[in-house]
Amino acid sequence: MKTKPVLAAALTLVLAGALVSCAGDGGTNEGGNSEATNCTNKIQKDDLPVVTMWAWYPNMELVVDNFNEQNDEVQVCWTNAGQGGDEYDKFQTAITAGTGAPDVIMIEADRIPTFQVQEAIVDISAFGFEDVKDDYSEGAWKDVSVGEGVYGVPVDGGPMGMIYRKDIFETYGITPPTTWAEYEAAAQKVKDAGGPLFGDLGANTPAVMMALQYQNGAEPFTYDSANPESISIDLNDPASKEVLDYWAGLVEKGLVGTQDQFTPEYISGVIGGDYATYISAAWAPGYLTGAGVGEGEDAGVWATAPLPQWDAADPTFVNWGGSAFSVTSQASNPELAAKVAFGVYADDASLTDGWQNQVIFPLNLKALNSPEFENYEVPFFGGQMANKEVYVPAANGYTGMTYTPFGAYYFDAFNEQLAAINDGSLSGSEAADALQDTVVKYAEEQGFTVE
Amino acid sequence: MTVDLATRPKAATPRGPRRRGAIARGHVGWAFVAPFAIVFFALLVTPLLYALYLSLFQKRLIGGTSFVLFDNYIKAFTDPNFLDGIQYVIVFSAVLIPLQMAVSLSVALILDAVVTRFARFSRLMIFLPYAIPAVIGALMWGFLYSKSFGPIAEIFGMFGAVGPDLLSRDLVFFGLLNIVTWQWAGYYMIIIYAALQGIDPTLYEAARIDGATGWQITLRIKIPLIAPALLLILVFALIGTLQFFNEPQILRYLASGAIPSDLTPNMYAYQQAFALANYNYGSAISFALGAVVFVCVYLFMFITRKRGSFLS
Numbered sequence: 001m002k003t004k005p006v007l008a009a010a011l012t013l014v015l016a017g018a019l020v021s022c023a024g025d026g027g028t029n030e031g032g033n034s035e036a037t038n039c040t041n042k043i044q045k046d047d048l049p050v051v052t053m054w055a056w057y058p059n060m061e062l063v064v065d066n067f068n069e070q071n072d073e074v075q076v077c078w079t080n081a082g083q084g085g086d087e088y089d090k091f092q093t094a095i096t097a098g099t100g101a102p103d104v105i106m107i108e109a110d111r112i113p114t115f116q117v118q119e120a121i122v123d124i125s126a127f128g129f130e131d132v133k134d135d136y137s138e139g140a141w142k143d144v145s146v147g148e149g150v151y152g153v154p155v156d157g158g159p160m161g162m163i164y165r166k167d168i169f170e171t172y173g174i175t176p177p178t179t180w181a182e183y184e185a186a187a188q189k190v191k192d193a194g195g196p197l198f199g200d201l202g203a204n205t206p207a208v209m210m211a212l213q214y215q216n217g218a219e220p221f222t223y224d225s226a227n228p229e230s231i232s233i234d235l236n237d238p239a240s241k242e243v244l245d246y247w248a249g250l251v252e253k254g255l256v257g258t259q260d261q262f263t264p265e266y267i268s269g270v271i272g273g274d275y276a277t278y279i280s281a282a283w284a285p286g287y288l289t290g291a292g293v294g295e296g297e298d299a300g301v302w303a304t305a306p307l308p309q310w311d312a313a314d315p316t317f318v319n320w321g322g323s324a325f326s327v328t329s330q331a332s333n334p335e336l337a338a339k340v341a342f343g344v345y346a347d348d349a350s351l352t353d354g355w356q357n358q359v360i361f362p363l364n365l366k367a368l369n370s371p372e373f374e375n376y377e378v379p380f381f382g383g384q385m386a387n388k389e390v391y392v393p394a395a396n397g398y399t400g401m402t403y404t405p406f407g408a409y410y411f412d413a414f415n416e417q418l419a420a421i422n423d424g425s426l427s428g429s430e431a432a433d434a435l436q437d438t439v440v441k442y443a444e445e446q447g448f449t450v451e
Numbered sequence: 452m453t454v455d456l457a458t459r460p461k462a463a464t465p466r467g468p469r470r471r472g473a474i475a476r477g478h479v480g481w482a483f484v485a486p487f488a489i490v491f492f493a494l495l496v497t498p499l500l501y502a503l504y505l506s507l508f509q510k511r512l513i514g515g516t517s518f519v520l521f522d523n524y525i526k527a528f529t530d531p532n533f534l535d536g537i538q539y540v541i542v543f544s545a546v547l548i549p550l551q552m553a554v555s556l557s558v559a560l561i562l563d564a565v566v567t568r569f570a571r572f573s574r575l576m577i578f579l580p581y582a583i584p585a586v587i588g589a590l591m592w593g594f595l596y597s598k599s600f601g602p603i604a605e606i607f608g609m610f611g612a613v614g615p616d617l618l619s620r621d622l623v624f625f626g627l628l629n630i631v632t633w634q635w636a637g638y639y640m641i642i643i644y645a646a647l648q649g650i651d652p653t654l655y656e657a658a659r660i661d662g663a664t665g666w667q668i669t670l671r672i673k674i675p676l677i678a679p680a681l682l683l684i685l686v687f688a689l690i691g692t693l694q695f696f697n698e699p700q701i702l703r704y705l706a707s708g709a710i711p712s713d714l715t716p717n718m719y720a721y722q723q724a725f726a727l728a729n730y731n732y733g734s735a736i737s738f739a740l741g742a743v744v745f746v747c748v749y750l751f752m753f754i755t756r757k758r759g760s761f762l763s
Contacts, residue, residue: 085726092728117512118728203708229513260707268599406512408726412712419708423620447513 039077044068049333051340054081054091055106055325057155058290058358063350067343074336076104076344084108088408094330095120103331104341107152108323109143110207110403116146117228117405121326123149127338135346140363142400144324147225152324153341154363156354158281159394160211160307160320163288166382167301168196168276176305180246183277183308187255190276197254199277200269201247202261203422206414208279209247211318213240214401216310221404231405232451233440236432244428248421258422267291271298279307281320282391285380286359300382304390317397322363361391368395406446413438506734516731523735533736536716537743543624544692551632551688552681555639560669562640563647574644578637585634589701592630593618597705618702620709630698635691639684646680647673682755689751693744696721716740 041064043050053076057063064078079102081087088111094100095118107115115121129150133141136154144152164176172190177183187198202208210220218239222232234240250256257275259266269275270293278284285302288294294302309315325341327334345351351367354360359380367373374392377383404410417431426434443450506523510516527533558577562570580588595601596617607614617626650673658668674681696717703710712726713719716736724733 089725093725096728096730258707260705263705263707264594265597265599265705265707268597272599406727408728412722412726415708416711419620419711422708445511447511 038079040080041065041068041076041078043075043077045072045075048073048075049336050075050077051104051331051333051337052077052079052102053104053106053325053340053344054079054087054102056080056083056087057106057345057354057360058286059350059353059360062353063345066347066350067340070347071343074339076340088114091115091120091328092408099330101328101330103328103333103337104325104344105328106155106323107326108321109152109154109319110210110321110401111407112144112151112324112326113146113223113225113403113405114407115326116149116151116225120329121151122329122331122334123151124153124327124334124338124341125150127327127335128342132342132346135364135366137363137365137368137396137398139319139395139398139400143319143322143403144326146223146405147227149225152326154322154324155345156283156322156360157363157395157398158283158319158321158361159391159398160208160279160281160318161386161390161394162305162307163278163280163284164303164305165273165276165298165301166303168273171195177308178306178312180308180310184246184250184255187250187276188253191253191255196274196276197257198275199250199255199279200257200259200261200266200275201251201418201422202259202266203415203419204260204262206411206418207320209243209414209418211320211401212247212279213243215307215316215318216240216243217316218243219402221402223402223405228405229447230449230451231443233404233436233443235439236429236436241429241432244421244432246428248426248428248431251422252424262287267293273298281322282361282386282395283321283359285378285386289359289380294380303381303384304386306390306394315397317394317399319398319401322361361395363395368392406442409442410439413442502734503738505731506738508731510729510731523732524739526732527735527739532713532719533716533739536713536719537740540693540695540715541747543628543695544689547628547631547692548685548688550628551636551639552684554632554636555684556643556674556681558636559640559643559647560673562644563673564665574641578641580633581635581638583634585697586701588634589630589698592626592633592698593702593705596626618706618709623702623706623709627698627702631692631695634698635688639688642680642684643677646677650676685755686748686751689748690744693747694740716743 039052041061044065045068048071051074053064055078060078060080064076068075081090081102087106091101091105095115101120105121107121112121125148132153140154140157141150144150144154162176168190169175172193172195174186174189177186183198190196190198213220216239218234218237220233220235220240222234247256251258257269259269267288270278270288278288285294288302294300306315307318325344327337327341331337345354346364346366348366351362351364352372355362355367355373356376359378362368362373374388375385376387378386413435417426417435420426420434421428421431440450507518507520508516509519509522562574583591596603598604598614598616601614603617604614615622617623617629654672654676655668658672663671694717695715699710699714700718700721703712712722717740720733720736720740723729723736
């Protein structure tokens with residue numbers, strides 16, 4: 001007799017489990033139009049039409065206020081829907097639901113094709129693109145374009161460099177390596193002298209590996225929105241394998257750590273001097289400062305140098321992260337939304353606050369080419385003119401990358417392979433082959449013709 | 452049974468007003484059930500049917516949505532990611548459930564035998580983890596396990612040794628095992644304890660007169676008498692563990708790739724639906740998991756029922 005209620009309870013739980021699949025957290029905005037009420041900021045001019053926006057820049061409140069104050073055509077209603085993946089998951093849900101997305105959304109450049117292929121964001125080249133075209137470099141535009149279409153307005157970039165600890169370099173008598181071979185030699189030297197790890201291969205930063213593969217001449221994806229069914233995927237070419245084998249070798253020799261980045265564990269290691277270098281982007285000081293790095297004992301020990309190269313005579317510059325404002329296909333008035341996307345982070349006050357106080361690397365040439373920016377003595381780097389020495393040349397030399405239209409899957413699969421490398425269960429080449437297999441299989445399942 | 456008693460006099464004197472009263476009572480009954488029924492249909496049955504409907508379609512990035520009938524289910528039951536997840540939770544259950552049972556049963560027996568103020572305090576403390584939300588519990592353990600600032604590493608460090616990394620690929624199984632046991636053992640302990648309290652103390656007295664030791668009383672009287680409670684806990688634990696989700700999902704962000712996004716079937720469904728926008732396959736995985744849970748629980752009930760009759 002007792003089995004009945006238990007079975008009923010069991011069934012209920014089974015059903016509840018199945019419910020997981022439809023219990024999404026929808027968007028925080030209703031439909032995204034002038035009726036928006038969930039703004040974090042205060043709308044200053046009540047009678048103007050309102051454009052809703054999701055963004056996570058640390059100084060977003062100031063940026064929105066500046067824009068609203070100066071604009072007599074439209075007002076922005078801004079919400080922070082989470083950073084990176086959190087926001088994308090919400091946006092993805094809103095896309096599927098067909099409602100709930102904002103009019104304008106902040107997206108990292110490497111995710112633009114993912115949303116473009118689902119027609120979740122619109123081509124803004126017809127909405128005043130020509131007026132601002134010259135405000136950004138070609139590389140910056142390429143990152144936010146898919147084929148001929150422009151799907152975002154660049155805001156900040158992530159030209160890559162090598163952040164390092166001066167104190168550790170001094171202790172072990174090394175100078176910043178300029179090539180990857182030198183990087184490895186320096187790492188070996190520090191290890192032999194009983195020093196800390198030289199760097200870190202985080203399984204959760206596949207975008208870094210993709211950038212480093214690009215640096216070595218790989219081109220993982222070739223994709224054109226004019227011909228969306230076909231894509232070429234080349235994740236296990238010799239250049240990619242060389243990069244992954246190189247890093248797998250560093251891990252195997254115990255020269256670099258295998259900790260996931262952006263975790264409390266990693267940050268505490270960075271603060272504690274467990275890593276001599278951090279291969280990262282121009283926005284990293286902002287992130288690190290926010291996480292408490294560069295205060296107390298490790299204040300003033302950080303410096304930056306150009307990213308090591310495979311061939312120092314022929315340097316290649318790459319990018320990690322950096323984001324843009326895109327107009328969603330759910331925007332009730334795309335033209336108005338595009339005005340916001342083009343204008344919202346473009347005034348001098350917002351840009352200056354961005355690079356001075358938040359260490360956001362601006363892509364707007366007005367800021368990028370200004371002498372104040374170039375000669376700025378970055379406090380995090382102990383007054384080093386990091387922009388002039390490292391990041392501006394890297395940004396100017398950057399020609400853009402082609403990202404995949406299924407970023408979420410690709411990065412997830414890459415995570416797993418990097419974890420396998422860190423674990424020692426796969427070599428770099430094997431991981432590249434495995435990645436190629438799974439990603440090609442996924443692309444075919446999704447209806448692409450893989451060339 | 453109560454129906455029989457009620458209808459008998461009515462059958463003897465079938466009169467109009469009474470019948471109308473019976474009908475009215477029936478209507479009133481519906482009114483009482485309605486609030487529950489509305490919520491039940493709106494929040495459980497409808498979404499379920501919708502999920503079932505979704506699971507019959509396939510949406511692709513290129514080519515859009517098409518009706519595929521049971522293709523998603525065929526795919527799920529041949530999908531190594533899903534099958535590995537099922538295998539993982541089954542192995543996990545096989546280790547976890549006996550451990551949980553042993554911990555909660557022994558604690559309950561001890562607390563039942565000891566009657567002091569300290570016992571009441573302990574009972575509350577052991578129950579406390581259940582009151583902490585699973586997400587917070589997992590985060591807290593993530594910090595306790597930390598190599599650089601966790602107490603485990605510190606204790607080992609005091610002796611100059613390196614503590615085990617319970618978030619590494621090799622040991623994360625045990626790390627998760629510990630968290631779930633910590634979380635649920637107190638709850639199960641309360642259920643067992645309540646069952647123990649329900650036993651008539653005269654039985655113990657009689658046993659003692661017969662010369663039984665405390666150990667014998669425990670084994671021969673207490674445990675057999677609380678068998679139904681133990682069975683209930685086992686089923687709850689089985690269902691819960693097969694749907695394992697919160698703890699690994701939270702710890703993923705601290706575990707440096709040791710916990711893949713498809714470790715358990717529920718996590719796989721979540722990944723498919725919310726990260727990859729594949730709601731159709733996500734729904735299918737959820738229903739497939741539901742089927743597996745149903746089969747496992749049914750098998751379990753079937754086996755234990757037989758054994759129960761054998762014991763009695």
